[in-house]
Amino acid sequence: MTAGPTFPGVILAGGLSRRMGENKANVMLSNRPLLHHIIERLQPQVSLLAINSNIVLEAEGYPLLADDLPDRPGPLAGIAAAMRFAAGNACPHVLTAPVDCPFLPTDLVSRLASGLEDAETIAVASSGGRLHPVAALWPTGLGETLHRWLSEGESRRVTDFLAQHRVVPVNFTPTSAGALDPFFNINTRDDLAIAEAALTDES
Numbered sequence: 795m796t797a798g799p800t801f802p803g804v805i806l807a808g809g810l811s812r813r814m815g816e817n818k819a820n821v822m823l824s825n826r827p828l829l830h831h832i833i834e835r836l837q838p839q840v841s842l843l844a845i846n847s848n849i850v851l852e853a854e855g856y857p858l859l860a861d862d863l864p865d866r867p868g869p870l871a872g873i874a875a876a877m878r879f880a881a882g883n884a885c886p887h888v889l890t891a892p893v894d895c896p897f898l899p900t901d902l903v904s905r906l907a908s909g910l911e912d913a914e915t916i917a918v919a920s921s922g923g924r925l926h927p928v929a930a931l932w933p934t935g936l937g938e939t940l941h942r943w944l945s946e947g948e949s950r951r952v953t954d955f956l957a958q959h960r961v962v963p964v965n966f967t968p969t970s971a972g973a974l975d976p977f978f979n980i981n982t983r984d985d986l987a988i989a990e991a992a993l994t995d996e997s
């Protein structure tokens with residue numbers, strides 16, 4: 795018998811999607827909401843899956859986690875919600891990934907896990923020489939520290955929080971020549987058109 799996935803995962807969909815002009819989770823890509831693409835990528839890789847969102851959305855039966863900090867302080871609020879979820883399920887690390895990355899690697903979690911050196915390490919995805927700080931495996935034990943960091947008004951930038959902790963970047967590159975970066979993310983209608991074209995080329 796092989797062991798199943800070890801880590802829970804939380805899809806970060808708590809932003810305002812201002813550049814898109816409508817909730818990115820619900821935007822249609824290849825005739826399906828973006829959220830479905832991410833669920834399909836992550837579900838086989840995690841032990842439990844939840845969705846961080848601050849508006850009621852069709853969560854496909856997955857637990858829906860709202861920020862417990864006001865004023866939409868950014869992705870760190872969703873990461874704090876993910877840590878709370880993992881703590882409630884007695885899981886020592888938790889994966890986060892953004893809802894707007896439909897081409898996430900199918901081995902995202904296992905490769906990030908190979909970067910964990912100990913219980914305090916944050917394993918963060920990188921590609922093309924860039925860090926993707928919201929695609930990461932986080933120690934659940936940082937939950938209170940992060941909550942305090944945000945409630946005391948420290949920087950909202952994920953990279954500023956990372957700078958305070960032990961971070962291991964895990965490098966991913968496109969799987970085939972000419973393929974989009976696996977962390978290509980959709981912020982605008984133009985990005986959506988690029989993703990649509992990439993899916994059309996694949997099929």
Ligand SMILES: Nc1nc2c(ncn2[C@@H]2O[C@H](COP(=O)(O)OP(=O)(O)OP(=O)(O)O)[C@@H](O)[C@H]2O)c(=O)[nH]1
Pocket residue numbers: 806807808809810811812813814818846847861865866867868869870871872873891892893894928981
């Ligand atoms: N929980 C939570 N998540 C957020 C917040 N702001 C952004 N995010 C998430 O962080 C990730 C990266 O954010 P962006 O790509 O800027 O998405 P966004 O903020 O919804 O879009 P814009 O309004 O166009 O910046 C996405 O998965 C967002 O859903 C927030 O205030 N709370």
Ligand SMILES: [Mg+2]
Pocket residue numbers: 809810
């Ligand atoms: Mg934003």
